[in-house]
Amino acid sequence: MQDTTIQPIPTIIAGLDRNQDDFDYTMTELGELVQAAGMTVAASVTQRADHADPATYFGKGKVEEMAAQARAADVPLIVVNSDLTPSQTRNLEKITKLSVMDRTELILRIFSSRARTREAKLQVAIAQEEYALPRVHPSANPLDQQGGGRGASGGGATANRGAGETQLELDKRVIRKRITHMRAELKEIMRAQATRRDRRIHQALPSVALVGYTNAGKSTMMNGMLAQYGVTDKQVEVKNQLFATLDTSVRQLQLPNHRHFLLSDTVGFVSHLPHHLVESFKATLAEARDADLLIQVVDFADPHYRQMMATTEETLAAIGVKDVPMLTVYNKADLRAGVNFPEREGMTMTLSAQDPASITLLGQTLDELLYKDYVRTSLLVPFTQGEIVNYLRDNAEVVSEHYTDDGTAITAVLSPIDRGRFARFQQAQVPSTK
Numbered sequence: 001m002q003d004t005t006i007q008p009i010p011t012i013i014a015g016l017d018r019n020q021d022d023f024d025y026t027m028t029e030l031g032e033l034v035q036a037a038g039m040t041v042a043a044s045v046t047q048r049a050d051h052a053d054p055a056t057y058f059g060k061g062k063v064e065e066m067a068a069q070a071r072a073a074d075v076p077l078i079v080v081n082s083d084l085t086p087s088q089t090r091n092l093e094k095i096t097k098l099s100v101m102d103r104t105e106l107i108l109r110i111f112s113s114r115a116r117t118r119e120a121k122l123q124v125a126i127a128q129e130e131y132a133l134p135r136v137h138p139s140a141n142p143l144d145q146q147g148g149g150r151g152a153s154g155g156g157a158t159a160n161r162g163a164g165e166t167q168l169e170l171d172k173r174v175i176r177k178r179i180t181h182m183r184a185e186l187k188e189i190m191r192a193q194a195t196r197r198d199r200r201i202h203q204a205l206p207s208v209a210l211v212g213y214t215n216a217g218k219s220t221m222m223n224g225m226l227a228q229y230g231v232t233d234k235q236v237e238v239k240n241q242l243f244a245t246l247d248t249s250v251r252q253l254q255l256p257n258h259r260h261f262l263l264s265d266t267v268g269f270v271s272h273l274p275h276h277l278v279e280s281f282k283a284t285l286a287e288a289r290d291a292d293l294l295i296q297v298v299d300f301a302d303p304h305y306r307q308m309m310a311t312t313e314e315t316l317a318a319i320g321v322k323d324v325p326m327l328t329v330y331n332k333a334d335l336r337a338g339v340n341f342p343e344r345e346g347m348t349m350t351l352s353a354q355d356p357a358s359i360t361l362l363g364q365t366l367d368e369l370l371y372k373d374y375v376r377t378s379l380l381v382p383f384t385q386g387e388i389v390n391y392l393r394d395n396a397e398v399v400s401e402h403y404t405d406d407g408t409a410i411t412a413v414l415s416p417i418d419r420g421r422f423a424r425f426q427q428a429q430v431p432s433t434k
């Protein structure tokens with residue numbers, strides 16, 4: 001779908017190299033983020049320094065140089081590879097007479113252009129307004145005049161820049177009010193979802209969440225699993241772009257032995273994910289927090305995959321995901337020469353989400369990990385309780401079944417919950433060989 005709110009603006013990307021280990025990686029990533037926002041990179045500028053200049057972030061000479069370079073190439077926007085204080089942004093814009101965008105604002109724009117559901121839109125809009133609040137200030141911004149300015153709702157707050165302090169205070173109050181309203185609406189949506197989640201917990205289905213860096217292949221893996229094990233074949237969207245998925249999708253899957261589980265596909269992560277976004281996406285990521293098992297999908301074909309894994313783990317910690325067992329899946333192995341796949345070693349797998357044999361091995365692995373507490377159990381179910389036999393046929397791996405004078409003798413591999421539920425019919429217990 002064509003996004004009309006974002007113009008293909010050429011940009012200069014700029015970063016301060018303070019000898020951080022991951023500096024080159026974050027610059028590469030910034031370029032990709034700029035493209036994901038529908039803009040292009042005309043040039044990349046870096047400056048080596050020990051500290052950022054408190055007033056202008058970059059040194060004065062560098063700022064002048066960037067401004068000249070931008071003017072020569074007709075570039076209206078500088079995107080900075082870090083977060084700027086509101087006054088640094090203002091000062092840079094004043095000196096360069098260009099628009100200046102920091103990393104957070106860029107990521108917020110991408111999320112905003114991708115959000116489709118009401119829930120995602122609210123979460124992004126709240127984060128945008130939180131970002132805008134300390135930045136409401138009278139200053140000229142060429143982007144505002146193009147209708148692409150700051151502020152989540154198309155510049156309601158920034159449109160009145162320059163009208164004096166009272167107007168500023170008024171603008172801030174309006175933003176705060178909008179945030180309050182949006183939070184209330186989001187809470188209502190999330191409450192409905194939590195109820196649905198509770199209901200699923202009552203069904204006692206184990207749940208698995210796909211997590212990881214953006215573009216690692218989470219949605220592709222979801223679709224591969226759906227094609228082989230889906231109860232319905234409702235595929236999710238896959239795109240070769242950053243942040244293709246913003247909403248959590250949950251699907252019910254059924255393994256060959258009739259065991260069901262839930263698989264969810266979630267929003268991808270990126271380094272230095274804006275704090276406000278992490279906060280507002282916490283609710284969406286509840287699926288990951290409440291999961292019985294996480295599958296961390298890693299883009300094994302990307303040279304920076306280790307940094308991406310570190311970022312994923314940091315972000316999971318930031319949203320309060322802890323103590324959930326994690327299966328690490330090195331994906332896109334097909335793009336790596338000399339790597340054998342599919343392979344599994346304990347809690348690590350190497351595979352390709354596009355390869356059916358890989359998906360089969362993943363299914364077998366999940367079966368083992370999710371169902372290790374399952375026990376082969378023999379029940380004698382009276383003929384008057386035929387619905388229990390039906391339940392077992394649909395929801396458990398039935399090993400044998402025959403009729404006796406007293407009812408149906410059925411042996412099935414049962415979860416701890418089902419064992420408790422049907423304890424009164426229990427005959428004997430044999431540990432599962434699985």
Ligand SMILES: Nc1nc2c(ncn2[C@@H]2O[C@H](COP(=O)(O)OP(=O)(O)OP(=O)(O)O)[C@@H](O)[C@H]2O)c(=O)[nH]1
Pocket residue numbers: 213214215216217218219220221237238239240241242243244245246266267268269331332333334335351352353354355
């Ligand atoms: N060659 C190859 N490409 C893959 C594989 N898995 C995914 N891809 C491609 O990688 C790109 C991103 O895949 P997605 O499944 O959308 O990634 P994602 O992790 O859901 O990304 P976000 O939703 O943006 O976080 C798409 O172009 C996929 O076709 C794989 O195993 N091999």
Ligand SMILES: [Mg+2]
Pocket residue numbers: 218219220237238244245265266
């Ligand atoms: Mg996705």
